[in-house]
Amino acid sequence: MPTAAADPAEEAFAQLGMEVPLAQVDKELKKLWEADNAKTRASLINFAIYSEEVANLGRNNALLDGITAQHACRALMILSRPTDGEPRARAWINALCRPYHGQQTVCCEQLSFLLDGGGAAQVQNIVFAHLDSDLPLVVWWQGTLTRNFEERLSSRIATLIVDSATWANPCAEIDVLIDARERSGGKLDIRDLSWTRSHFVRLALAACFQDPIACASLPRIEEIAIRHAKGHRVAALLLGAWVAQRLGGQLDDRLPGFQFQRAAGGPNISVTLEEVPSGNALQSLSLKGKDMSAVISRDADSPYVHVCGSCGDHRQDEIFPADVETETELISEQLSRAGGTTLYSTMLPALRKMVGRAGCD
Amino acid sequence: MMENPFQETLFQRNRAEPCTVVIFGATGDLTHRKLIPAFYNIAACGDLPPQFKVVGFARRDKSDEVFRAELEAANRKHSRQGHNDELWATFAQGIHYHRSEFQDLEGYKSLKVQLDKYDQERGTAANRLFYLASAPEFFEPIMQLLREAGLNEGADGKWARVVCEKPFGKDFASARKLNDTVNATFDEADTYRIDHYLGKETAQNIMVLRFANALFEPNWNNRYIDHVQITCAENLGMEGGRGGYYDTAGALRDMVQNHLFQLLSLVAMEPPTDLSADSVRDEKVKVIRALRPLVGPEAVTQNVVRAQYCAGSVDGVQRVGYREEDRVNPESKTECYVALRLMIDTWRWQGVPFYIRVGKQLPKKATEISVHFKKPPQVPFATSKMLLNSENTLVIRIQPDEGIALRILCKQPGQALSVQQVKMDFHYSSSFGNASPEAYERLLLDAMAGDATLFARRDEVENAWKFIDEIQKAWHKSDNPPPMCEYPAGSWGPVEADNLLRADGREWRLL
Ligand SMILES: NC(=O)c1ccc[n+]([C@@H]2O[C@H](COP(=O)([O-])OP(=O)(O)OC[C@H]3O[C@@H](n4cnc5c(N)ncnc54)[C@H](OP(=O)(O)O)[C@@H]3O)[C@@H](O)[C@H]2O)c1
Numbered sequence: 006m007p008t009a010a011a012d013p014a015e016e017a018f019a020q021l022g023m024e025v026p027l028a029q030v031d032k033e034l035k036k037l038w039e040a041d042n043a044k045t046r047a048s049l050i051n052f053a054i055y056s057e058e059v060a061n062l063g064r065n066n067a068l069l070d071g072i073t074a075q076h077a078c079r080a081l082m083i084l085s086r087p088t089d090g091e092p093r094a095r096a097w098i099n100a101l102c103r104p105y106h107g108q109q110t111v112c113c114e115q116l117s118f119l120l121d122g123g124g125a126a127q128v129q130n131i132v133f134a135h136l137d138s139d140l141p142l143v144v145w146w147q148g149t150l151t152r153n154f155e156e157r158l159s160s161r162i163a164t165l166i167v168d169s170a171t172w173a174n175p176c177a178e179i180d181v182l183i184d185a186r187e188r189s190g191g192k193l194d195i196r197d198l199s200w201t202r203s204h205f206v207r208l209a210l211a212a213c214f215q216d217p218i219a220c221a222s223l224p225r226i227e228e229i230a231i232r233h234a235k236g237h238r239v240a241a242l243l244l245g246a247w248v249a250q251r252l253g254g255q256l257d258d259r260l261p262g263f264q265f266q267r268a269a270g271g272p273n274i275s276v277t278l279e280e281v282p283s284g285n286a287l288q289s290l291s292l293k294g295k296d297m298s299a300v301i302s303r304d305a306d307s308p309y310v311h312v313c314g315s316c317g318d319h320r321q322d323e324i325f326p327a328d329v330e331t332e333t334e335l336i337s338e339q340l341s342r343a344g345g346t347t348l349y350s351t352m353l354p355a356l357r358k359m360v361g362r363a364g365c366d
Numbered sequence: 367m368m369e370n371p372f373q374e375t376l377f378q379r380n381r382a383e384p385c386t387v388v389i390f391g392a393t394g395d396l397t398h399r400k401l402i403p404a405f406y407n408i409a410a411c412g413d414l415p416p417q418f419k420v421v422g423f424a425r426r427d428k429s430d431e432v433f434r435a436e437l438e439a440a441n442r443k444h445s446r447q448g449h450n451d452e453l454w455a456t457f458a459q460g461i462h463y464h465r466s467e468f469q470d471l472e473g474y475k476s477l478k479v480q481l482d483k484y485d486q487e488r489g490t491a492a493n494r495l496f497y498l499a500s501a502p503e504f505f506e507p508i509m510q511l512l513r514e515a516g517l518n519e520g521a522d523g524k525w526a527r528v529v530c531e532k533p534f535g536k537d538f539a540s541a542r543k544l545n546d547t548v549n550a551t552f553d554e555a556d557t558y559r560i561d562h563y564l565g566k567e568t569a570q571n572i573m574v575l576r577f578a579n580a581l582f583e584p585n586w587n588n589r590y591i592d593h594v595q596i597t598c599a600e601n602l603g604m605e606g607g608r609g610g611y612y613d614t615a616g617a618l619r620d621m622v623q624n625h626l627f628q629l630l631s632l633v634a635m636e637p638p639t640d641l642s643a644d645s646v647r648d649e650k651v652k653v654i655r656a657l658r659p660l661v662g663p664e665a666v667t668q669n670v671v672r673a674q675y676c677a678g679s680v681d682g683v684q685r686v687g688y689r690e691e692d693r694v695n696p697e698s699k700t701e702c703y704v705a706l707r708l709m710i711d712t713w714r715w716q717g718v719p720f721y722i723r724v725g726k727q728l729p730k731k732a733t734e735i736s737v738h739f740k741k742p743p744q745v746p747f748a749t750s751k752m753l754l755n756s757e758n759t760l761v762i763r764i765q766p767d768e769g770i771a772l773r774i775l776c777k778q779p780g781q782a783l784s785v786q787q788v789k790m791d792f793h794y795s796s797s798f799g800n801a802s803p804e805a806y807e808r809l810l811l812d813a814m815a816g817d818a819t820l821f822a823r824r825d826e827v828e829n830a831w832k833f834i835d836e837i838q839k840a841w842h843k844s845d846n847p848p849p850m851c852e853y854p855a856g857s858w859g860p861v862e863a864d865n866l867l868r869a870d871g872r873e874w875r876l877l
Pocket residue numbers: 390391392393394395396397399423424425426466467468469498499500501502531532533
């Protein structure tokens with residue numbers, strides 16, 4: 006077993022459970038289960054978190070605890086430090102348990118790996134050697150899609166979760182995603198937490214325009230304004246692009262800002278963003294047009310969004326569930342959705358164009 | 367009318383259309399325990415349509431405020447996702463009370479005025495869903511007066527639908543009359559007969575299990591299946607005054623005609639051509655129509671066992687016999703246990719018996735379906751006699767602890783080649799942590815969205831009653847009625863029910 010006394014992150018490793026020799030992970034897991042007959046192991050997916058930041062270790066460990074309480078999985082936590090020198094790997098195993106029906110205990114396995122200096126091949130080998138067979142692989146790739154995000158790995162991923170809010174250069178990352186999806190023949194299911202952040206706003210919007218009078222006013226919409234917290238510009242752009250596209254708009258390359266032209270004629274739709282320093286990722290969405298308006302807004306800390314609409318004399322006031330905010334909730338929300346969605350992927354080209362306007366090309 | 371473009375691509379589930387729901391019998395137990403918490407939880411999931419309203423219709427005098435306060439207290443107690451004051455406050459704004467006797471036309475006229483007023487405030491005519499949460503004897507006057515008040519048809523292209531609670535009739539004649547009454551007011555396509563068993567996740571999963579897994583369907587016939595058992599056991603008796611209703615119904619009418627026949631149809635039906643409500647229900651009703659009728663006391667004696675419990679103990683607690691229960695006639699001839707051997711006369715099921723049992727005061731609460739496969743033609747291993755008798759069994763647990771288990775035979779570790787039974791067990795709640803919606807949530811959402819797949823259609827109900835009526839006739843109208851058997855509370859039913867299977871060389875599954 007490697008001696009790691011000098012590692013500055015050693016304290017964080019102590020939370021990862023029992024350190025075991027890499028070659029003995031399966032054997033040690035078996036022992037872990039044999040030690041307690043009362044525990045039932047449950048697993049529906051392989052869920053891997055990949056990170057290159059030691060600082061994320063403690064947070065990810067806590068996250069897995071929350072996620073496995075909701076979603077039975079084999080959890081793999083991979084911390085890759087692209088250091089120089091000889092490749093080196095360490096492994097830890099842990100059981101994350103929760104009571105079930107008051108009597109029994111249901112547990113998920115957590116396998117944590119620290120990979121130093123090994124590169125893409127090492128990451129692949131570790132992931133592929135420790136999957137629960139026949140179960141799909143869901144990977145949450147934290148941060149930049151580095152060179153370790155390479156085809157042999159991405160082609161085995163059923164669902165890739167990313168968070169575009171954490172990207173320093175969204176243009177480059179979106180290009181990598183578009184490329185990976187193309188190479189997979191459209192099969193790679195990509196989920197972006199920034200897109201999930203607007204899920205309930207979109208539901209509320211859809212519910213609000215179930216009202217036939219409100220629905221009839223849609224062709225009059227001219228302005229889409231979104232207020233978002235600092236760091237959540239991509240979430241706001243995605244939401245704006247989606248609303249404009251659903252209204253039949255195409256981003257007009259000739260006009261400045263975000264102007265969408267309606268294929269069916271009618272007024273152009275402009276999308277404007279307002280950034281505020283803090284608070285919920287998405288704070289309001291307002292739609293305006295001749296003789297109509299609809300505002301979906303959320304007060305800080307409220308679990309609900311308020312929908313307030315008016316068309317002439319006709320008024321609407323409703324509340325709907327608000328979007329979840331914590332990473333555990335966002336990931337849980339993704340894992341609850343079986344079957345995948347191609348919607349985000351179809352939004353990527355439009356998003357790329359909009360992000361490009363901000364000047365990252 | 368313009369389509370809502372935001373709907374598209376966003377939803378995997380049915381979307382409720384904007385509507386007003388009128389509940390007849392809104393001060394009753396069902397509304398407080400099930401309906402309002404279900405609507406509230408639909409709202410909590412963001413699935414309630416905009417400008418939703420509930421109007422409670424009952425005869426006691428009360429204001430909207432009092433009605434809302436009573437429902438709030440009930441929601442706090444029964445809501446699956448807890449109670450949030452902010453959400454309740456908005457939700458409750460849409461709740462109103464309308465005082466009227468069921469038999470008073472004026473009450474319906476004033477209801478219409480009230481509903482029209484809401485439509486005006488809303489700026490559009492709304493769809494209307496009428497929910498009959500009243501005793502069945504009121505269905506007729508309610509239907510008639512809804513029609514007379516002109517409430518049974520939606521205005522301006524909007525819909526009007528009716529949801530009927532069980533019991534839907536007490537025999538074929540009364541069910542047909544009830545259906546005629548309902549269909550004189552609402553089209554069959556607008557009639558939603560609730561069977562809450564169909565709203566349960568695991569009941570819906572039967573179709574998925576059968577038709578999404580290539581493994582099972584090719585074996586799902588008389589070549590590979592020996593028999594099927596459906597058990598619905600309750601460990602309660604007549605607590606809470608339920609003896610009053612139960613003694614007029616009995617296990618056959620209260621459970622078999624509706625819930626268990628629905629499960630039976632899902633297990634035995636042919637694959638539907640598509641998942642539309644009528645395709646699925648077409649196939650389900652064929653199963654009921656293909657049930658071999660049990661005509662005359664002799665056929666009934668041979669294939670059906672009825673029983674009442676006598677004193678005994680469940681979970682260590684002493685229980686009185688059925689006839690000593692509160693509100694039960696001491697000379698009652700109502701069965702609280704019934705076991706049946708049913709044959710389905712189709713190519714697929716020729717020669718495969720379906721055994722059904724349902725009863726009160728049994729050792730535990732469980733509703734399960736088990737499919738028992740045939741034994742291999744020859745077992746070349748040295749096995750014990752006990753194992754020679756065991757077969758592959760697929761168990762679908764409907765409630766509680768929903769899940770699926772498969773019993774298979776494996777080699778026991780050791781030098782000898784001996785064989786042992788093992789069980790592969792899937793539990794919904796340990797694999798899918800998040801709680802499933804209540805059956806009523808799913809069903810109300812479907813009714814508001816116009817999807818009748820999980821509701822019983824007229825022909826399903828009537829054909830089921832036709833079959834049940836023959837048994838009732840043999841029990842209650844023949845000169846040599848089959849005996850009423852007895853079992854101690856806390857046992858798995860009468861020995862006669864064991865003998866029903868023993869005569870075929872089979873046994874009830876150990877639950
Ligand atoms: N409770 C359940 O869990 C359950 C489950 C499945 C099916 N069901 C079925 O659902 C139906 C309702 O059950 P429930 O338990 O809610 O009944 P309940 O508690 O007895 O309530 C009956 C309701 O009907 C109203 N009512 C009675 N006579 C009336 C009249 N002449 N005019 C106006 N309103 C009248 C009562 O109003 P007032 O209070 O103003 O008198 C009350 O709101 C029954 O058919 C039952 O079989 C119930």
